[in-house]
Amino acid sequence: MNLRKKxxxxxxxxxxxxxxxxxxxxxxxxxxxxxxxxxxxxxxxAELQQKLYAEKKHALLIVLQGIDAAGKxxxxxxxxxxxxxxxxxxxxxxxxxxxxxxxxxxxRVHPFAPGLGQMAVFNRSHYEEVLVPRVHDLVxxxxxxxxxxxxxxxxxxxxxxxxxxxxxFLYITPEEQLExxxxxxDDPARQWKISEADYTERAHWDAYIDAYEDMLxxxxxxxxPWYVIPSNHKxxxxxxxxxxxxxxLDDMKLTLPEPTVNLDEIRRKYHQAKxxxxxxxxxxxxx
Amino acid sequence: MNLRKKxxxxxxxxxxxxxxxxxxxxxxxxxxxxxxxxxxxxxxxAELQQKLYAEKKHALLIVLQGIDAAGKxxxxxxxxxxxxxxxxxxxxxxxxxxxxxxxxxxxRVHPFAPGLGQMAVFNRSHYEEVLVPRVHDLVxxxxxxxxxxxxxxxxxxxxxxxxxxxxxFLYITPEEQLExxxxxxDDPARQWKISEADYTERAHWDAYIDAYEDMLxxxxxxxxPWYVIPSNHKxxxxxxxxxxxxxxLDDMKLTLPEPTVNLDEIRRKYHQAKxxxxxxxxxxxxx
Numbered sequence: 001m002n003l004r005k006k007x008x009x010x011x012x013x014x015x016x017x018x019x020x021x022x023x024x025x026x027x028x029x030x031x032x033x034x035x036x037x038x039x040x041x042x043x044x045x046a047e048l049q050q051k052l053y054a055e056k057k058h059a060l061l062i063v064l065q066g067i068d069a070a071g072k073x074x075x076x077x078x079x080x081x082x083x084x085x086x087x088x089x090x091x092x093x094x095x096x097x098x099x100x101x102x103x104x105x106x107x108r109v110h111p112f113a114p115g116l117g118q119m120a121v122f123n124r125s126h127y128e129e130v131l132v133p134r135v136h137d138l139v140x141x142x143x144x145x146x147x148x149x150x151x152x153x154x155x156x157x158x159x160x161x162x163x164x165x166x167x168x169f170l171y172i173t174p175e176e177q178l179e180x181x182x183x184x185x186d187d188p189a190r191q192w193k194i195s196e197a198d199y200t201e202r203a204h205w206d207a208y209i210d211a212y213e214d215m216l217x218x219x220x221x222x223x224x225p226w227y228v229i230p231s232n233h234k235x236x237x238x239x240x241x242x243x244x245x246x247x248x249l250d251d252m253k254l255t256l257p258e259p260t261v262n263l264d265e266i267r268r269k270y271h272q273a274k275x276x277x278x279x280x281x282x283x284x285x286x287x
Numbered sequence: 288m289n290l291r292k293k294x295x296x297x298x299x300x301x302x303x304x305x306x307x308x309x310x311x312x313x314x315x316x317x318x319x320x321x322x323x324x325x326x327x328x329x330x331x332x333a334e335l336q337q338k339l340y341a342e343k344k345h346a347l348l349i350v351l352q353g354i355d356a357a358g359k360x361x362x363x364x365x366x367x368x369x370x371x372x373x374x375x376x377x378x379x380x381x382x383x384x385x386x387x388x389x390x391x392x393x394x395r396v397h398p399f400a401p402g403l404g405q406m407a408v409f410n411r412s413h414y415e416e417v418l419v420p421r422v423h424d425l426v427x428x429x430x431x432x433x434x435x436x437x438x439x440x441x442x443x444x445x446x447x448x449x450x451x452x453x454x455x456f457l458y459i460t461p462e463e464q465l466e467x468x469x470x471x472x473d474d475p476a477r478q479w480k481i482s483e484a485d486y487t488e489r490a491h492w493d494a495y496i497d498a499y500e501d502m503l504x505x506x507x508x509x510x511x512p513w514y515v516i517p518s519n520h521k522x523x524x525x526x527x528x529x530x531x532x533x534x535x536l537d538d539m540k541l542t543l544p545e546p547t548v549n550l551d552e553i554r555r556k557y558h559q560a561k562x563x564x565x566x567x568x569x570x571x572x573x574x
Contacts, residue, residue, distance in 0.1 A: 056389065102343065102402035104448035110397040115389035146447060153440035160433060161391035 001027050003243045007227045009169075009220040015228060017209050022173045024230035031235035038235065041242035046082040048246065049119055051254035053087035056117035058252050059163040062245065063125045065215075066170030067208060068198055069180040071231050072123050075170065078238045079245065080121060092123040105129040105147065106154050116162050126151055127167075130215055135207045148218040155224040165224035166248055168241055169212060170231040174205055288314050290530050294514045296456075296507040302515060304496050309460045311517035318522035325522070328529035333369040335533065336406055338541035340374035343404035345539050346450040349532065350412045352502075353457030354495060355485055356467040358518050359410050362457065365525045366532065367408060376401075379410040392416040392434065393441050403449050413438055414454075417502055422494045435505040442511040452511035453535055455528055456499060457518040461492055 003026065009015055028034040052058055062079070064072045076090050091112040100108045106126055114120040130147050133139045155165055172180075181198055184190045201208075220226035227244055231237040290313065296302055315321040339345055349366070351359045363377050378399040387395045393413055401407040417434050420426045442452055459467075468485055471477045488495075507513035514531055518524040 059389075099402065102346075102404065103400060104444045104450070106444055107397060107400055107402075107448075110394060113390060113394055115386065115394075117389065143447065150440060150444045150447075153437060154444075157391045157393055157437045157441075160430065160437075161394075163391070 003240050004227075004247050007229060007240060007244070009216045009226040009228055011220050011222055011225065012217065013220075014217050015213060017171060017213060017228070020171055020228055020230065022171050022176065022230050023232040025233050025236040026239070028236070028239070031233070034235055034239050038239055038242065041239070041246055042078075042082040044246050045079070045242060045249070046084070048249040048254060049083045049088060051256055052119060052249065052252070053084065053117050054256050055254055056257075057162065058254070059114040059116050059161075060119040060245075060249065061114050061158065061163050061165045062119075062121045063127065063165065063167040064121060064123050064170065065125065065127050065131075065167070065212075066231065067172065067177065067205075068201060069177045069184075070170035070172045071234055071237055072170060074234060075168070075237060075241055076121050076123050079241060083119065087117055088119045088121075090121045090123055093125055093128060106150065110154075113158055114163060126154070127215055127219070131208065131211045134211050135204050148214075151219055152221055152224075155219075155221070159223040164248060164252070166245060167220075167224060167226045168244075169216060169226055169228050170237060171228055172231045174202065176232045177202070290527050291514075291534050294516060294527060294531070296503045296513040296515055298507050298509055298512065299504065300507075301504050302500060304458060304500060304515070307458055307515055307517065309458050309463065309517045310519040312520050312523040313526070315523070315526070318520070321522055321526050325526055325529065328526070328533055329365075329369040331533050332366070332529060332536070333371070335536040335541060336370045336375060338543055339406060339536065339539070340371065340404050341543050342541055343544075344449065345541065346401040346403050346448075347406040347532075347536065348401050348445065348450050348452045349406075349408045350414065350452065350454040351408065351410055351457065352412065352414050352418075352454070352499075353518065354459065354464065354492075355482075355488060356464045356471075357457035357459045358521055358524055359457060361521060362455070362524060362528055363408050363410050366528060370406065374404055375406045375408075377408045377410055380412055380415060393437065397441070400445055401450060413441070414502055414506070418495065418498045421498050422491050435501075438506055439508055439511075442506075442508070446510040451535060451539070453532060454507075454511060454513045455531075456503060456513055456515050457524060458515055459518045461489065463519045464489070 006026075028037070031038075052060065064075055066072055080088060080090060089112075093109070096105075096108065109122075109126045112120060112122070130144050130151070134141075134144045158165065181194070184194050216226050216228065227240075229237050229240050293313075315324070318325075339347065351362055353359055367375060367377060376399075380396070383392075383395065396409075396413045399407060399409070417431050417438070421428075421431045445452065468481070471481050503513050503515065514527075516524050516527050
């Protein structure tokens with residue numbers, strides 16, 4: 001099954017999220033069956049990221065959005081775990097600070113756009129600004145509705161500079177969310193993630209779904225597509241995301257750059273150094 | 288004479304720079320005659336900037352472009368001299384560094400966009416990227432020509448966040464440039480400004496003029512207009528720029544914010560403090 005084709009939000013097409021099966025898990029019955037595929041993906045990603053870093057002809061920006069407990073943090077962890085921190089980073093976007101609010105909504109995001117050779121994950125992103133302020137009526141409609149075009153232009157600018165964008169919307173059902181909240185209550189390692197807003201935001205579920213559907217329709221573009229990831233099963237979410245990243249990096253035909261030096265020359269120096277050792281006098285020709 | 292109306296580059300209209308009189312000097316015969324008007328402008332700007340800073344409802348971004356020796360540095364100095372450095376800054380953009388070149392061309396510019404309450408001057412700007420790389424064929428036409436739309440969208444985003452943009456193209460004749468280069472040669476205080484490129488870039492004069500004309504036509508928008516400032520006379524350049532900035536700030540109807548405290552209450556505390564002094568016990572009611 002080609003997960004990239006299956007899960008892409010086709011540019012300009014409306015997706016009814018209620019018609020998406022959040023528990024979809026492709027060809028694999030369970031995480032045990034998917035284990036080898038997952039491990040293979042992670043290993044391949046590590047290898048491809050090294051090439052991306054060395055070659056410096058491409059950049060990759062992964063955007064993660066999803067309702068609370070959809071698995072954004074877990075996806076970051078899973079995807080980035082295998083990578084070399086040199087050349088990769090995760091940037092989380094929280095509620096805008098006072099200073100950030102005095103600037104245009106892309107101001108705080110732009111500095112974290114990856115440069116050639118870099119791979120970045122945005123854990124939440126500029127898309128927050130067409131979600132929260134809309135659902136909570138924090139700015140007039142004229143303001144948030146103009147942001148779709150501004151986002152598309154911003155992302156087009158990145159693309160033209162060599163950035164490939166992959167945007168993942170992690171989709172879970174309200175029932176799955178509630179179950180995850182329950183697990184947090186019982187897990188001392190994750191109790192810190194519980195916030196007052198968890199339950200009050202659930203009251204706005206339908207409004208968020210509307211906002212996500214608009215975001216997917218207006219901002220899934222050929223140069224920066226959205227993917228809707230069925231995320232009730234964490235292992236399938238990880239499999240789908242890593243598969244799509246891998247396929248995207250594969251398309252870049254990344255290659256390690258040619259050495260900039262004459263290897264035979266360097267080999268000669270190596271043997272000479274070995275023969276004479278540090279601090280010993282070299283042959284007269286080397287002095 | 289309404290200099291704003293006279294000097295604006297009308298959105299979408301082609302300007303032939305060769306038809307512009309770079310030595311134009313409006314209603315004043317010389318700098319002696321203009322002296323009072325200039326001093327008045329500078330004082331008004333200082334006052335208005337304080338209101339902008341206190342009110343935090345608007346931001347102002349002044350963009351300066353112009354060929355070498357057109358007077359960008361001098362204009363910065365003149366315009367900003369009267370302002371409070373708190374809330375104002377000049378950002379100069381030089382040749383992009385290696386790291387900047389690995390990002391989209393707006394990446395290095397965006398972080399310096401002013402926030403509400405701030406006033407910024409860009410000494411050169413994102414417009415460099417539709418000038419130098421075009422004239423010197425550093426990137427394909429498809430790349431630089433797509434930047435006009437990206438710039439317009441970027442600036443529209445700033446505008447929507449409360450930034451007013453004023454873009455000044457300082458226009459001098461090639462003869463005036465040569466004369467200024469000569470003066471630099473003879474002035475120890477300005478010899479440091481002389482660069483190898485001064486004379487080699489002159490060979491590309493016509494190509495630069497073409498590029499400037501395109502920039503003015505494509506990027507003078509109702510929300511972020513370009514002004515062509517006749518700059519052979521430095522004093523007229525300063526007069527024109529400060530007049531346009533002042534008129535633009537006037538339009539904002541800036542007002543100092545209301546105090547957030549009850550002044551009568553604070554006055555009472557002041558008198559009490561004066562009566563009792565520091566360290567003395569206040570009245571029982573104050574304890």
